[in-house]
Amino acid sequence: MPRPEDLVRMAGLGRFQVMALLQAARYYKLKGDLERAKSWGLNRAIFYAWAKYYGPRGWRRAARLDELLRRGAHVAREGRRCPEGMVEELGECVVVGRRGWYALGGEEQTPRDFDREVTLRVSKLIPWEQAWKAALEYVSLFPEWVLRDPQRFYKLVYEPVRDTFFLSLLRGEKPRPPRSILERLESLERMAGKAGKQTGLDAFMKTEAMNKKRDDRGVENS
Secondary structure, three states: OOOHHHHHHHOOOOHHHHHHHHHHHHHHHHHOOHHHHHHHHHHHHHHHHHHHHHOOOOOOOOOOHHHHHHOOHHHOOOOOOOOOOOEEEOOEEEEEOOOOOEEEOOEEOOHHHHHHHHHHHHHOOOOHHHHHHHHHHHHOOOOHHHHOOHHHHHHHHHHHHOOOHHHHHHOOOOOOOOHHHHHHHHHHHHHHHHHOOOOHHHHHHHHHHHHHHHHHHHHHHO
């Protein structure tokens, strides 16, 4: 009997499909639009695949986990100024085509394209409804300020399960990130709550980052 790893490979499932699925679930969780979520998911999967192999060296600095957790949620790039012809969406500058779908290289990524490249492939091995439900449950483990930041999403949400997401489902397990990540996020949110509901997590983490810089300067000057 084939191993789960072999079944996943034979179905043509890999990191590309995991990225597309989780990006779509991320978008749907935040925006609630399934069709645009599919367009977004495929668009981002194509972009990250292209950037990995053809992007300029150092196109995405690999931020340390501790840094991503420490810096304020206000650093998420939503509201950034994008080049002409692009719009900001979930912290990234993207192109929207004539029909309203996200586009790359002059070509829109449609929900039908997503179904062909992701849904049908996944359905060969795992019922699509099961995979989609698992993806939504997985991204729901993370607070909104993580999902809205592209670097945090990549490092904290996608990276821990990029090679195991479908394997977990085949084994009857729920995909989960390392417990240490969830415990750190839970701790940060508890601390933010103690800091006061009016300040919120953004302000709290901004203060934490400023305190760390002040402490670091103190060490350098001592």
